[in-house]
Amino acid sequence: MTEATPPAFAGPRRVLSGVQPSGDLHLGNYLGALVKFTRLQHEIETFIFVADLHAITAWQDPAKLKTQVREIAAAYLATGLDPKIATIFPQSAVPEHAELAWVFNCVARLGWLDRMTQFKDKAGKHKERESVGLYTYPVLQAADILIYKATHVPVGEDQRQHLELTRDIAAKFNHDFAVPGHFPLPEALTEGPGARIMSLRDGTAKMSKSDPSDYSRINLTDDADAINQKVRKARTDPEPLPELLVDLKGRTEAENLIGIYAALAGRTAQDVLTEFAGQGFGAFKPKLADLAVSVMGPIGDEMRRYLADPAEIDRVLTEGAERARAVAAPNMAEVRRIVGFWAG
Ligand code: TRP
Numbered sequence: 001m002t003e004a005t006p007p008a009f010a011g012p013r014r015v016l017s018g019v020q021p022s023g024d025l026h027l028g029n030y031l032g033a034l035v036k037f038t039r040l041q042h043e044i045e046t047f048i049f050v051a052d053l054h055a056i057t058a059w060q061d062p063a064k065l066k067t068q069v070r071e072i073a074a075a076y077l078a079t080g081l082d083p084k085i086a087t088i089f090p091q092s093a094v095p096e097h098a099e100l101a102w103v104f105n106c107v108a109r110l111g112w113l114d115r116m117t118q119f120k121d122k123a124g125k126h127k128e129r130e131s132v133g134l135y136t137y138p139v140l141q142a143a144d145i146l147i148y149k150a151t152h153v154p155v156g157e158d159q160r161q162h163l164e165l166t167r168d169i170a171a172k173f174n175h176d177f178a179v180p181g182h183f184p185l186p187e188a189l190t191e192g193p194g195a196r197i198m199s200l201r202d203g204t205a206k207m208s209k210s211d212p213s214d215y216s217r218i219n220l221t222d223d224a225d226a227i228n229q230k231v232r233k234a235r236t237d238p239e240p241l242p243e244l245l246v247d248l249k250g251r252t253e254a255e256n257l258i259g260i261y262a263a264l265a266g267r268t269a270q271d272v273l274t275e276f277a278g279q280g281f282g283a284f285k286p287k288l289a290d291l292a293v294s295v296m297g298p299i300g301d302e303m304r305r306y307l308a309d310p311a312e313i314d315r316v317l318t319e320g321a322e323r324a325r326a327v328a329a330p331n332m333a334e335v336r337r338i339v340g341f342w343a344g
Helices: 027-040 062-079 096-105 110-114 117-123 132-146 157-176 224-233 252-265 269-276 281-307 310-339
Strands: 014-019 045-050 087-090 152-154 187-189
Touching (some): 014 027, 014 132, 027 152, 045 062, 062 087, 062 310, 087 310, 096 132, 096 157, 117 132, 117 157, 152 157, 224 281, 281 310
Parallel strands (some): 014 045, 045 087, 152 187
């Protein structure tokens, strides 16, 4: 008989995710991440952080970074993350993330990182001018997850490869240090109606905060006027909407708008088509704009309310950081012992 597979991780299920404080949050972040966080907090122990260590892989103005962290925290709270249930904290307030990332830098192989498509996309033609941090960004992400021994990670489709890398690092650590089952092999939770929200200007590009055109996205802080204008100007085609979902294939912009409507309404795309079949975008767009305003408007208002009282946000983040450290510190102490460090 060949050797059995190593014992699986036996710890509790735990959710962890985070968003970078660099640029405004938009509808894609809201439907692809924030809504999932608020749902999961009721099902599994949930840790949600603001990734300020990741943000500085590209230059951030030190005078603005704290405000950017508060804005993400305000968005979490406005969407319904409850600090009494979920642990909400700034990444830099828990130094164990960076400490574990160093150990993982020595576990991950250069060949693994060379394959990361997000680095290639972000660095473009001039990778020698990027920070070393941008290159090892996915290793820090693995440390974010594994310092809490998290088992489930709600993220957008684009993060799948980083989760595969996280599993590779966990498995190699468990193997090399002969601690089978020490780290879990975490799973990406990417499914859901908001999994792929595309740009309003180009149905083949993801909705993104780095798109130079503000018309490509609906920001969480957009007011009703802005939302109405952006939906009105959204790219479409001249055909009426079909009855069946299969007939939307190839009409990327139309598919995206129907998908957004469905995700915002909590309905299936087919259900939405059944309602609007035969109608053109002249009729559909005002309905979509009304729906977007009714869902996003109150969230923007809540965000502004929190940001008007930063003391409340800071209290949440400070308490969250304490709770996070209470988990991260003993986990890091274990790693120090396993690796054989002097201060183990
Ligand atoms: N890389 C993630 C993104 O761009 C943000 C992130 C950093 C993250 N660390 C994480 C997400 C850990 C999940 C878990 O969306």
